[in-house]
Amino acid sequence: MHPLPKKIAEEITEKLGEAAAPDCDAVALVEADEARNLWLVEAYYQFDPQGGDLSQLLDGAPAKIEKLANLDWVSQSLSELKPIHAGRFFVHGSHDRDLRPASGISVEIDAGLAFGTGHHGTTHGCLMALDHVLKVKHPRNVLDVGCGSGVLAIAAASAAHVPVLASDIDPEAVRVAKTNARINKKGPLVQTLVAGGVSDNQIIANGPYELVFANILAGPLMRMSASLARQVAPGGNLVLSGLLHHQEARIISAYRIAGLPLKQRWQLEGWSTLLFSRRG
Numbered sequence: 047m048h049p050l051p052k053k054i055a056e057e058i059t060e061k062l063g064e065a066a067a068p069d070c071d072a073v074a075l076v077e078a079d080e081a082r083n084l085w086l087v088e089a090y091y092q093f094d095p096q097g098g099d100l101s102q103l104l105d106g107a108p109a110k111i112e113k114l115a116n117l118d119w120v121s122q123s124l125s126e127l128k129p130i131h132a133g134r135f136f137v138h139g140s141h142d143r144d145l146r147p148a149s150g151i152s153v154e155i156d157a158g159l160a161f162g163t164g165h166h167g168t169t170h171g172c173l174m175a176l177d178h179v180l181k182v183k184h185p186r187n188v189l190d191v192g193c194g195s196g197v198l199a200i201a202a203a204s205a206a207h208v209p210v211l212a213s214d215i216d217p218e219a220v221r222v223a224k225t226n227a228r229i230n231k232k233g234p235l236v237q238t239l240v241a242g243g244v245s246d247n248q249i250i251a252n253g254p255y256e257l258v259f260a261n262i263l264a265g266p267l268m269r270m271s272a273s274l275a276r277q278v279a280p281g282g283n284l285v286l287s288g289l290l291h292h293q294e295a296r297i298i299s300a301y302r303i304a305g306l307p308l309k310q311r312w313q314l315e316g317w318s319t320l321l322f323s324r325r326g
Contacts, residue, residue: 049084056290058087068095132170133177135201151204154230155197168261168287171312171319172198175285180205185256192262196223203235211252215242244273254279264289268300275304281326287319294318
């Protein structure tokens, strides 16, 4: 898609992320021209998204659709990114092991086919939220919904030394998360599961949880508000991300109705991370 004014780009990003058809696997908002406040919307589909539904979502905005070659594009584009600091956490690729600080918690995540290297504003925000939560409370169990590469699950297991259940609807993401947990020597603590939402029997049987992550998109977060809130134990915390700044209000309202008032927010690179707490 060609660069657009930020407000229009945010509206299209929201529509693409929430649309049931065509089903978008991932959507990103990227600043293209800071001086002119122009942004790019990039959406990725497993199947050809052309058709009337997509045209209606774009509302006349110019778009370019192309088939990507069968390459690991995430690794190709992110392999040169530098490590990041997020509170006590240091997230790095295998090529930067020598840069690990003596203090804090290092998590090794190579760019790969599953979402989540810590560089995206949503993942970075979730790590900041985790750092904040751990300063106040030590959770006894953790659920990571939409775990992607497993970076949040591994960070939580490393910092809290508690069992973490990491689920994703994508089997490849679950495979990657399991491998990353083993690489970070957290295999015994991080259990992975292929599941959509939180209705899986194993998720329910292991709950409720004292800390829950859901770094997905605003549409699913709205639809899952009641079921996701039920997985948060009394006195527990819920961290949500994958939403744009202007989507905050309705997410906050939905989860307040579900019994989880907002405690804090982080805003990074156009994305919001929200921390909710259930009263004990």
